Every structure is written in structure tokens, then in C-alpha cells.
Amino acid sequence: MPSRVIRNGPRKSAVNDLLSPAATETRAAIRTVLASWASLVADERRLNPPARDIGALARFLSRHAEWIASHPAAGEMVDEIGDLTRSARKVAYPNGAGRVRVGDCPTCNGELVVLMRNRDDPLPSEIVCTTAPDHSWPATRWATLARKMQQSQGGGSRHS
Numbered sequence: 791m792p793s794r795v796i797r798n799g800p801r802k803s804a805v806n807d808l809l810s811p812a813a814t815e816t817r818a819a820i821r822t823v824l825a826s827w828a829s830l831v832a833d834e835r836r837l838n839p840p841a842r843d844i845g846a847l848a849r850f851l852s853r854h855a856e857w858i859a860s861h862p863a864a865g866e867m868v869d870e871i872g873d874l875t876r877s878a879r880k881v882a883y884p885n886g887a888g889r890v891r892v893g894d895c896p897t898c899n900g901e902l903v904v905l906m907r908n909r910d911d912p913l914p915s916e917i918v919c920t921t922a923p924d925h926s927w928p929a930t931r932w933a934t935l936a937r938k939m940q941q942s943q944g945g946g947s948r949h950s
């Protein structure tokens with residue numbers, strides 16, 4: 791019989807996830823990557839760079855999305871931000887907690903999972919593709935997604 795006194799389960803601190811080193815690190819990485827792309831855009835377009843704030847950087851980059859799309863480094867930027875999105879989701883939802891698999895992505899071969907958030911989370915629940923970060927459907931578009939998924943499943947028109 792183990793006689794170890796268990797005071798607190800060591801891994802029960804889900805409440806502290808916001809302060810976890812991994813989350814802090816991911817936030818810093820997001821800021822660094824967005825800031826470096828924003829400064830590339832600002833330099834080349836002779837604009838004032840935005841504040842080093844994730845929201846401001848993201849808004850700045852979205853405003854210049856079309857210009858970026860025709861830039862030779864666009865692919866690299868998409869890859870970098872895609873990687874960050876994936877690692878941020880892993881940190882936010884470790885061990886698949888709060889993730890429920892809902893089916894196959896109708897757009898690619900990825901898997902769709904629903905990210906259920908706590909009621910006090912400012913972000914809405916959404917369904918995301920585990921392969922392509924830009925395949926995501928907020929709750930308001932779930933009906934559209936359901937139709938797409940039905941269409942892609944019934945695409946074979948197989949008689950049983």
C-alpha cells in the first residue's frame with residue numbers, strides 16, 4: 791500500500807493554465823512572429839509599424855493581407871502562423887481535454903474537433919480542423935458546416 795499523502799493532485803491545476811510556462815512561451819512566440827511580419831510590411835510599404843500588441847499586430851496584418859498574399863514570403867508567413875496556431879491550440883487544450891471529435895473536414899483530409907470553452911471564456915466555441923488552422927467554423931456557422939459534411943459524405947452516392 792502506498793502511504794504517500796496526496797494533498798493536491800499535481801496535474802489538477804487546469805485553472806492555472808493561463809499562467810503555465812507553455813502558454814506564456816506560446817504567447818511570446820506569437821507576438822515575436824507577428825511583430826516580425828508586421829515590421830516587414832511596415833518597412834516595405836513605408837508605414838508606421840503597429841504597437842507590439844498581439845491584437846494590434848493581427849489587425850495590421852489582416853489589413854494588409856492582400857498585399858502580403860502577393861509577396862514572395864507569403865508562403866513562409868502562412869507556414870509560420872499555421873505552426874503557431876497549432877501549438878497554441880495544443881497548449882490551450884492539452885491531452886485533448888475539451889476537444890470532441892466531430893468528423894472529417896469537408897475541405898481537406900483533416901479531422902474536425904469541437905473546442906468547447908468555459909462560460910467565462912471570452913472566445914466562442916468553435917469547430918476546427920486539426921490539419922489546416924484556417925478551416926474553422928464558429929458556432930454561428932455550424933449549420934453550414936453540417937450541410938457541407940453531409941454533402942462530402944454522400945458524395946459517393948453508393949447504394950447499400
Ligand SMILES: [Zn+2]
Nearest residue numbers: 895898919925
Ligand atoms: Zn481541413
